[in-house]
Amino acid sequence: MIEFEAMSSSKIEILPNPAPERDYEIAVSAPEFTSVCPMTGLPDFGEIRISYVPDAHCLELKALKYYLLEYRSRGIFYEAATNQILDDLVAACRPRRMTVVGAFTSRGGISTTVTATYTKRKSGARR
Amino acid sequence: MIEFEAMSSSKIEILPNPAPERDYEIAVSAPEFTSVCPMTGLPDFGEIRISYVPDAHCLELKALKYYLLEYRSRGIFYEAATNQILDDLVAACRPRRMTVVGAFTSRGGISTTVTATYTKRKSGARR
Amino acid sequence: MIEFEAMSSSKIEILPNPAPERDYEIAVSAPEFTSVCPMTGLPDFGEIRISYVPDAHCLELKALKYYLLEYRSRGIFYEAATNQILDDLVAACRPRRMTVVGAFTSRGGISTTVTATYTKRKSGARR
Amino acid sequence: MIEFEAMSSSKIEILPNPAPERDYEIAVSAPEFTSVCPMTGLPDFGEIRISYVPDAHCLELKALKYYLLEYRSRGIFYEAATNQILDDLVAACRPRRMTVVGAFTSRGGISTTVTATYTKRKSGARR
Amino acid sequence: MIEFEAMSSSKIEILPNPAPERDYEIAVSAPEFTSVCPMTGLPDFGEIRISYVPDAHCLELKALKYYLLEYRSRGIFYEAATNQILDDLVAACRPRRMTVVGAFTSRGGISTTVTATYTKRKSGARR
Amino acid sequence: MIEFEAMSSSKIEILPNPAPERDYEIAVSAPEFTSVCPMTGLPDFGEIRISYVPDAHCLELKALKYYLLEYRSRGIFYEAATNQILDDLVAACRPRRMTVVGAFTSRGGISTTVTATYTKRKSGARR
Amino acid sequence: MIEFEAMSSSKIEILPNPAPERDYEIAVSAPEFTSVCPMTGLPDFGEIRISYVPDAHCLELKALKYYLLEYRSRGIFYEAATNQILDDLVAACRPRRMTVVGAFTSRGGISTTVTATYTKRKSGARR
Amino acid sequence: MIEFEAMSSSKIEILPNPAPERDYEIAVSAPEFTSVCPMTGLPDFGEIRISYVPDAHCLELKALKYYLLEYRSRGIFYEAATNQILDDLVAACRPRRMTVVGAFTSRGGISTTVTATYTKRKSGARR
Amino acid sequence: MIEFEAMSSSKIEILPNPAPERDYEIAVSAPEFTSVCPMTGLPDFGEIRISYVPDAHCLELKALKYYLLEYRSRGIFYEAATNQILDDLVAACRPRRMTVVGAFTSRGGISTTVTATYTKRKSGARR
Amino acid sequence: MIEFEAMSSSKIEILPNPAPERDYEIAVSAPEFTSVCPMTGLPDFGEIRISYVPDAHCLELKALKYYLLEYRSRGIFYEAATNQILDDLVAACRPRRMTVVGAFTSRGGISTTVTATYTKRKSGARR
16 A cells, blocks of 8 residues: 655755844744655654754745655665655755754654764765 | 835944953844735735844844834835844844844745855855 | 832851862752742742852852842842852852853743853952 | 574665665655563663665665564664664665664653664764 | 761672673763761762773672662762762772762752762772 | 724624534633733733533634634723624524633733623523 | 545454443543645644443544544544544444544644544433 | 731732633642731731633733732631632632642741642532 | 462451551552563563551561562463452452552553552442 | 551641631642661652641641651561551541641662542542
8 A cells, every 4th residue: 555656855945044244043843744764664653853953045935845745655774764854955056064852752662763963174975 | 004214224223242252153033034025015924034153232122022013014025034033133233143034924824934145254255 | 019129148058068179060949949030029930040169168059048048038030140159159159160050931921031140260260 | 482593684675776775765764663671671661763875775664664663573782773673774775874763662651762873884884 | 967077988799790801881870879967967869880991790789779779878978978988988899090070959040960980909998 | 093993893704513313512712812902002921621412503713713803903891802703603603502711811910701691592692 | 635535434444342231431631633624735633532431342542543644645624533533433333422523733833633522321412 | 016907908909811612720839928827916928829720811920920029918718718619719810720739938947838729610619 | 480370368467456446548659560471471560559548457577578579480471460459458458448550661662550459448449 | 676566646736727718729748758678678668748638637747756666676568558648637626627648758779659549528438
C-alpha cells in the first residue's frame, strides 16, 4: 500500500533575506513529521528541527511544510532522512550555516535523534 | 479590516543607566506579542525576548510595552519583525550589546523562532 | 503610606570562610523578595539569586534575610535594586566574585530579569 | 536463579553510513535497560544513552536492542556495565567518537549515573 | 537531645576502578541527606550530589550511604558540610577530580546550594 | 485607534452532527484569544475553551476561528465576553449542553477565569 | 495524491477475556494517530484513547494497531473518526462499556478533543 | 516598624452582573498576596484564590487588588486572613456562593492552605 | 532462554493491621515491574499500583517486592498479569477492598493500562 | 545508636478557632518528615499531609512542627506512624473531621502512601 517514490526537493521555495547584513538565526520546528520504515513498512514519527543563518535567502515556510509532507509515504531510515533534508534545504537557500535535527519517537523501547550540520566557509559539506 | 501602517519607533523612551560603570544584563520578556501575517491577514502570536547590556541609557518599560503594542495591527513577517525591533531598540538606547528573540506559535504544525544580535564594538550592526 | 527611606546596608553580617584555601561557590535564592515601584507606589515582587566565591568571609544567612526584608517598603527600580544589593554584599563580605540576579514578576504583560556581576581581580567593580 | 554468563558482543550488527563525508551525531536512548546486581542478585534498572559520530558504519538498531537485552540476566556493576557497552559498541562500529551514559534508578536513596567517552584520534581508548 | 560528635570518615570504602585507562565520570545523587543546624538544633535537609573521575579506585556505594547517614545527628553548617564531604571522599578514593554539591531546602524563605571542586593535577586542594 | 463595534454572531457556521443518536462531547480550545479592555483600551489575552454535546448540528471550526477573531478589536469585560460567546454559540448550533470557559492572563498580579454553562432541558439559559 | 477509501473494520481481532467474572477496565493510548482532513487534504494528527470494560472478549493489541493505521490515508472529520472508531470496536468486541477519546493537535490556533461513550445495558448506543 | 491597623473593607467596589439570569462562576487568582505574622513580625506570602457565583453584582478587579494590598502591613494569622477576606467580599457583592482559598508558602518546612466557603441559601454563613 | 514457570503466590507475607478499627487506605507503587510477552518472548515493562483497605492484615512490603520479582521471567499478557496479582494479593491478606493497576509502557506506539478492583462485601470477586 | 522511645503527644498545642460558626478546611503539608524503620534501623523519609475541619480549636503550627520532629529517632512502620499521628492530633484539637496522609519515598523500588480519616459525627474513630 505504501509507495516508495524517487526523492525530489523541487518544492522548496525561498524569499529574500530581510536583514542580510547581519548574522542571525532562524529556527523552525516541525513536530508532526512522519515517514515510513523501509524494513517494516510501518510509519515512523518524529520532530524535525531546522536552525540556520540565512545568507541571501530565507526558506518560505508554507513550501517547507509541503516539502516535509512528502516524506509521509516515503520509505527512509532516520539517518538518511535527516541528512537528505539538510542537503535539500542547503541546496535551496544556500545558508551561512544550518543544522537539522531529526528526533524520532520510541520503537521497541529505543528512541533515536540524528543531528547534522552544514557550514559554508569550510568549502563544502563538512561540519 | 486590518490596517498596514508605516512603521515608527517614535514611542521608545529611555532612562539614565543607574550603574554605567558595570557591564550588566537586563532581560525583558513580552509573551503577549501579536502582529498580522502579511500574506493571510490573520494574526500571529509570539513572545519577544530582549536582553541587553546598557551603556548610558536603559529602556523605559512602560514605553516599551506601548511600542510593542503597535505591532498588533501591523502586517509583517517573523524575520522582519524581529530585526525591526532590534534596529529600533538599538537606535533608541545605544546599548553595548543587545539580542532580540521572536518566538512565534505554531502555524500549520510549524513554529518559528528568530534570534538577532547587535554588538557595539564591531563598528555597526554586525553580529 | 509607603515610606521611601535612605538606604543602609548596616545589617549584613559575615562569618569566617571554613575553606578559604579553595575556590568554591555558595548560591542563595530568596524567592520572596518584594519592593515598591517608585512611579506607582505599588509593590513589585521577584526572586533575588546570589552566587559568590567567598574569600575570607561568608555571608551570614539570617542577617541576609533581614537585609532583604528592608526593601519591602523601599521605592526602587529593578535595575537599581539589583545593583544596590550587589554593591552592599560585595562591600560586606569582599568575595572573590559575586553575581546577583533580580528576576521580577510580570507587570503589564512584561517581566524583567537583571543580572550583575562583580569580580575581584580586575581592580574595581567591572564585570 | 540468576545466571552469570561470560559476556559476548557477537550480536551487534552494523550498516553502511549513508553520509560518511559529514561529521554528524546519532543519539540513541534505551530507557528500559535492566541488569542484575552482583552483590544482592536483585535487578538494577536504568537508561542507557548512546551518542556517536559514525565513521564508515552505523549501528543497526534492532540488533542493538537484542544486545542490550542480554544484560537482563547478567550480574554486573554500574561502572563495569557502562564501560563494557562502550567497548563493545566501539569494537563493532569503529565510530569517530562515542559517549555511553548509564543512568541507574535509586537504590537505598542513592542514584548513580556513569558517563564514558571514546575518541578515535587520540590513538586508543582515552577520553 | 541532638548529639554533636567528632567527625570521622572511617566508614568510606573503595573498590578497584574497572576502567582506569579511561577518564570517565561517576555521578551519585543522595536526595535524602539531613544534618542538624548548629545554631538552632533543628534539622536541615538537602541533596548531596557527588561527581568524580576515578583514578585507581571507585567509591563503594553502600558504605557511602552509611557515611552520609552519620550527618543525621551532627551539627554543621552548609558550607562546612559540603567541604567536609569533599575532603573525606577525596582522601578515601584519590580521584582525578571530584565535585560535591550540597543543595539545601528553604529556611526562612531562603535556600542555599554549595558547590566545591577538587582537581588532582594542580598540586593540592585548589579548584 | 481601537474600534468598539456592535456585536454580531453572523459568522458562526454549522455542520450536521455525524452521530446525533449518541450524547458525546466535543471540546475546542482556542488559546490565542485577545480582546480589548473597555476601561484602559489595552489588549486582554486569554484562552477560550468550549465543550458541548451537539444535538442536530456541530460547530464548523474554521468559521468559529473567524468568529473569535472579531473580538480582537472589541472592548469588552471578561465576564461579558464569556457569556456573549456562550449565547452566540448556543443560538447558532442549539446544543444539548455547552460550557464556555474564558481563562484570562494576569493583569496587575491578578488573573481571572470565567465559566458559564447552558443546558437545554431546563427550559432556558439556566446552569 | 491522498486516497479516500471506503471504510472497513475487518482487521480488528479479539481474544478471550481472562477474567470475565470481574468488571475491570482496559485503557489503551495510541498517540501516533494520523488521518487526512477531507476539506484541505492535509494530514491531521492526534491521540486516540480507548478505555473499556470487556465482556467475553478483549481487543488484540497488534490488530488494533493495524486498524488505526488504516486512517493514515483516509479523509475524515474529527467527530466522525472518533465515533467510527467507537462503533467499529464495539461491534468487534461487544464490551460492557467503552469510551473513545480523539484528542487532535492544533490547527489554526484551535485544538479539538472528541469524547464518545457506549454502554451496553441501556439497550443500544446511548451514552 | 509594622503597623497593626483596624481592618476595613471599605475599598471593595462592585459592578452590575452582565448575566444575572445564569449561574456562572468567576475565579480570581492573586498569587502575590503578603501579610505579616503577628507572632514574629515577619512577612507571610501566599496566593489568594477566590471563586464565586455572582448574584446582582460582580467584584470590580482593580478595587479588589487594592483591597488585598492592605494586608501588606497587617498582622494576621492564615486562618483569620482567609475567613476575613471571605466575610468582606460576601458583604460587598452578596454572591450566590463564594469560596476563598489562602495557600501560604512554607515556614519552618510546613506550608498551609485554608479553604472557606459561603453559600447563600442556607440562611447565613454556613458552608 | 526465557523460562515459563507455573505461577505461585507462596511468597506473599502478611502483618497484623495496626489500626483494624478504622477503614484506611494503603497505596503501594512498584514502577520497576517487568514480565515477558508470551507472543514475542521480549520483556514488557510497567508500573504496578496497588491500593487497599486492610482488614485484619497488611501486606509485608519486602515479601511483596520478591513476589513481583517473580514475573521477571514469566510469560503473561497485561490483562492476565493484573488480574493474577489482584487474585494473589486478595487471597493472601483478605482486604476490605483492593485495586490493582498495571500501567505498561508503549509497544508499537500503543500503551496499555489495566485496572481491576475487588470489594469484600459484595460476596465474591465483583467490582 | 537509634533510640526507640515510648510515644507521647504532649507537645501538640491548640489555639481558638477564629471562625467556629463555619465549616472550613485547614491543610498542612510537612514534606521533611523522617522516622526510622524498626526492621533495619535505617531512616525513612516522607511527606505528612494533614487536612481538617476545626471545631473549637485549631492546631498551633510551631508546636505541630516540634511534634513531627520527635519521629526523627523513633522506630515505627508507615501504617502505624500515619494512624498514630491521626490519633494524636484528633485527641489534641477535636476536629469535626481530619485526614492524615503519609507519603513515603521509595525503598527497594517500592513507595508507599497511607491515608487515614477521622469523622466526628459517626460516634468514634470510623472513616
